[in-house]
Amino acid sequence: xxxxxxxxxxxxxxxxxxxxxxxxxxxxxxxxxxxxxxxxxxxxxxxxxxxxxxxxxxxxxxxxxxxxxxxxxxxxxxxxxxxxxxxxxxxxxxxxxxxxxxxxxxxxxxxxxxxxxxxxxxxxxxxxxxxxxxxxxxxxxxxxxxxxxxxxxxxxxxxxxxxxxxxxxxxxxxxxxxxxxxxxxxxxxxxxxxxxxxxxxxxxxxxxxxxxxxxxxxxxxxxxxxxxxxxxxxxxxxxxxxxxxxxxxxxxxxxxxxxxxxxxxxxxxxxxxxxxxxxxxxxxxxxxxxxxxxxxxxxxxxxxxxxxxxxxxxxxxxxxxxxxxxxxxxxxxxxxxxxxxxxxxxxxxxxxxxxxxxxxxxxxxxxxxxxxxxxxxxxxxxxxxxxxxxxxxxxxxxxxxxxxxxxxxxxxxxxxxxxxxxxxxxxxxxxxxxxxxxxxxxxxxxxxxxxxxxxxxxxxxxx
Numbered sequence: 156x157x158x159x160x161x162x163x164x165x166x167x168x169x170x171x172x173x174x175x176x177x178x179x180x181x182x183x184x185x186x187x188x189x190x191x192x193x194x195x196x197x198x199x200x201x202x203x204x205x206x207x208x209x210x211x212x213x214x215x216x217x218x219x220x221x222x223x224x225x226x227x228x229x230x231x232x233x234x235x236x237x238x239x240x241x242x243x244x245x246x247x248x249x250x251x252x253x254x255x256x257x258x259x260x261x262x263x264x265x266x267x268x269x270x271x272x273x274x275x276x277x278x279x280x281x282x283x284x285x286x287x288x289x290x291x292x293x294x295x296x297x298x299x300x301x302x303x304x305x306x307x308x309x310x311x312x313x314x315x316x317x318x319x320x321x322x323x324x325x326x327x328x329x330x331x332x333x334x335x336x337x338x339x340x341x342x343x344x345x346x347x348x349x350x351x352x353x354x355x356x357x358x359x360x361x362x363x364x365x366x367x368x369x370x371x372x373x374x375x376x377x378x379x380x381x382x383x384x385x386x387x388x389x390x391x392x393x394x395x396x397x398x399x400x401x402x403x404x405x406x407x408x409x410x411x412x413x414x415x416x417x418x419x420x421x422x423x424x425x426x427x428x429x430x431x432x433x434x435x436x437x438x439x440x441x442x443x444x445x446x447x448x449x450x451x452x453x454x455x456x457x458x459x460x461x462x463x464x465x466x467x468x469x470x471x472x473x474x475x476x477x478x479x480x481x482x483x484x485x486x487x488x489x490x491x492x493x494x495x496x497x498x499x500x501x502x503x504x505x506x507x508x509x510x511x512x513x514x515x516x517x518x519x520x521x522x523x524x525x526x527x528x529x530x531x532x533x534x535x536x537x538x539x540x541x542x543x544x545x546x547x548x549x550x551x552x553x554x555x556x557x558x559x560x561x562x563x564x565x566x567x568x569x570x571x572x573x574x575x576x577x578x579x580x581x582x583x584x585x586x587x588x589x590x591x592x593x594x595x596x597x598x599x600x601x602x603x604x605x606x607x608x609x610x611x612x613x614x615x616x617x618x
Contacts, residue, residue, distance in 0.1 A: 205381065214283060299357050
């Protein structure tokens with residue numbers, strides 16, 4: 156969860172605003188990364204993001220499959236398969252993939268989300284062909300048997316204990332998801348429920364691998380000191396020879412009407428700083444009333460993007476009720492998203508008082524909207540972020556890969572600064588009225604144990 160105040164971000168804010176003003180003075184330059192794209196005969200999409208500052212490339216393969224594609228009772232299978240992709244294949248022994256990357260001076264990693272799974276390596280330009288050769292091998296030849304699965308299952312269970320079970324914030328986050336989504340697979344944790352991880356069989360995992368790991372279900376993104384003319388022959392040589400596969404239907408779960416506000420509270424002796432959050436069920440780029448997506452991004456930035464925005468300024472600086480506060484919204488999803496506001500009370504301030512103050516701020520926005528100055532400042536910061544995104548070798552690959560894998564286009568990414576600039580005060584007001592509905596929300600409190608009078612109890616949802 157994003158913190159309310161990032162000192163490093165605040166320190167460079169002036170430079171970012173200057174960059175944003177420079178950006179706005181050249182309206183014709185609406186593109187961000189200027190990628191080159193083509194599609195192989197087997198249906199695999201290829202995106203090349205030239206960045207010639209250093210002779211290095213990032214090679215990423217994104218699969219259009221994630222935790223939301225798991226069958227009921229099989230949570231965690233996408234993430235466990237991600238781990239197994241670093242084990243053995245029919246042609247290479249377990250761990251050889253990572254050893255070869257390291258031996259050639261590269262760095263690698265992978266990630267699983269609800270919507271997708273991705274793998275990447277960053278290497279010298281002249282090692283790109285080797286990375287493709289290695290990635291193609293594990294796309295088609297992965298060995299999935301008990302000998303490979305059982306040790307990695309223990310690794311995943313330990314990861315769950317460290318990242319979830321030993322962190323009250325993560326435990327609460329799982330309960331928020333389970334309460335916010337009544338029907339959608341997003342209600343399940345990406346890492347999986349412990350008892351279901353334990354029940355996954357090698358046959359389950361192998362079937363999932365065969366079903367989804369195909370070139371026509373993948374997107375290749377190469378960013379760095381390359382051009383499409385250089386990447387195309389390599390992609391055709393390695394990836395292009397793999398035949399396309401018949402893919403099963405995608406999950407198309409929707410949410411039923413939500414008619415009741417939900418509240419949850421977690422009390423834990425390990426909590427050092429209590430907090431309160433409210434998560435509203437929201438649309439995304441690909442789900443629901445998508446016309447509000449850009450306005451919600453501006454609203455989140457204007458509400459909680461920096462220490463000068465409304466939530467932090469009013470709750471922390473002016474009223475002295477909180478030590479931190481912020482807002483978050485993510486539009487990049489295949490399914491529904493959420494809009495989140497959060498704060499941590501100062502010592503001696505009750506959760507009820509802090510929640511009342513948050514409600515007042517949100518009610519004022521629904522009633523009166525944001526000011527023109529708030530919208531202008533938010534959009535300037537967001538356009539500046541697009542300018543700075545060009546500097547990173549991996550950022551362009553990550554943003555374009557994620558966008559394409561959830562169903563957006565390259566044009567959607569390249570036109571983002573212009574679409575953000577076009578958001579008006581009225582657009583933000585309409586988006587706020589659309590999303591701030593208590594009946595489609597979960598209010599969550601993270602409390603110390605035992606709860607004391609200052610922070611315990613909470614209150615009934617505002618009517």
